[in-house]
Amino acid sequence: MWQVIADKNDARRPLLAVAFLIFVISWVAYANPAAGLKYSAGTFGTCTYNACGITLSTSGSVSLDVTPASGSTKCTVSNDVVTATTAASTGYTITMTDTDTTNALAGPASVAASTATPASPTALTANTWGYRVDGIASFGAGPTSPIASAAIPAQTFAGVPLSSGTPGLIRTTSTADSSTVNTSVWYGVCADSSPQAGAYTDDVTYTAVTN
């Protein structure tokens, strides 16, 4: 008698297992509150063509004071904070070039720009300067930190593109961006004791347009 009952239970087990399996699948498919809901709708901007504006803000200038030490190269890295906003549903693109066709730092003498490009940036060397943007092109993720008259940083830099060359990409978006997302453009200069002391400068142009 006991054996007969056990056999009946054995026959029911596969059915119970199948029912349990169906229950698990159904629960996973339907119990998720996000399933079947509109969690994304295409309202990506508050205005379209001909009606939007675009705003660009920067710090205005970046100080790169460096005090060389005898027999060694010292570097300073500092950043400009670049921000664009637009309600255009297409987003925006910010690029950067030098303001003219000379990208050396001009002063009592000149400090050459790095010959590296954003596609193939390199570490700075003595008496050169350059820029980098974390996570853009081949610059690497960073994070870059400011330094003052310190050792050559490990991060890679590129020369600021000439106004006649291909602009360097700073940031691009594909949807409206009214939030204030700051992008740091890092500038670095390295010097040994050979450059003449004095004030050096170069002008760069950030350009922002909607996409």
Added chain:
Amino acid sequence: MPHCFRRLFPLFIIGIAILASGSASAHAEAGKSQVITVTPSSTDVSIDPGGGVSKSIDIINGGESAFAIALSTSPYHVTGEEYDPQFTQLPGTVDASEWVHLSTKSTTVAGNNTLTVPYTIDVPKNAAPGGYYAVLFAETRTDNTQTGVVSHNKVGNILYITVNGAVKSGGNLTGYKLPLLHFVGPIPIGTKVSNSGGTHFITNITYTVTDFKGNTVFKATFDRYILPQTEREIKSSFTPQAAVGLYTVHRSATVAGVLKTLPDQKIFVINPALLVAITFLLGILIGLPLQRARQRRRSKET
């Protein structure tokens, strides 16, 4: 020579120190950020050959201090499917930026103020019908007292100019190949819209994803300019929220005024963890009866 360096080095350090103190004050002055806005950021006009239109652009100084601005125009074209903006003239094309005549090329905008600059677009009589493109830029100017890296902010109003007349129009819509089976993460469902015509058009793209019951679980719409003889990629992605599901992706776009629809594509989504659980349960379902049968056979034999 080394003696010369040694003698000059203290002077060099002193010079740098002077520079440091001097530039620190310059930087403090420039620390007030430049905030410039132009409205609109794009302008679309249709003009007859030999005709013209009058427009204006608003330049807003969002900072506290006044700044000088320079107004200029440049040619405009794009490169690649990502539409990287270029402000140079494509070889063999007409420079439409020369058609734009600004009422002023330099001025000053007071802090927290708006300046309206009128301009005209005058199309030559001999201009062929079609699309022409330029950008009207407003750029901040800085004084010459600043040192270090001095930034200029340049914001543009893209001019989409159609010269009226008979122009060929056309284009195509193509989509990413979608996977039949997807396990985890977002699914790229973008498309590419091409323009084989002679002038630009605005494409209106709609991506919709429905579940097996027909409920919409994702919808995105985009309006994008498509310039002549280019192809533009319009990216989007759908991230399934359920661990298992059968979805249908619908993609359509207006191409040169004609609605084009890609064939619907089905995607079966299953979470890998659930797949492992199902496999495990199936293993038990099949394995247990086999084990029982083997045990019975053995007990009969003994």
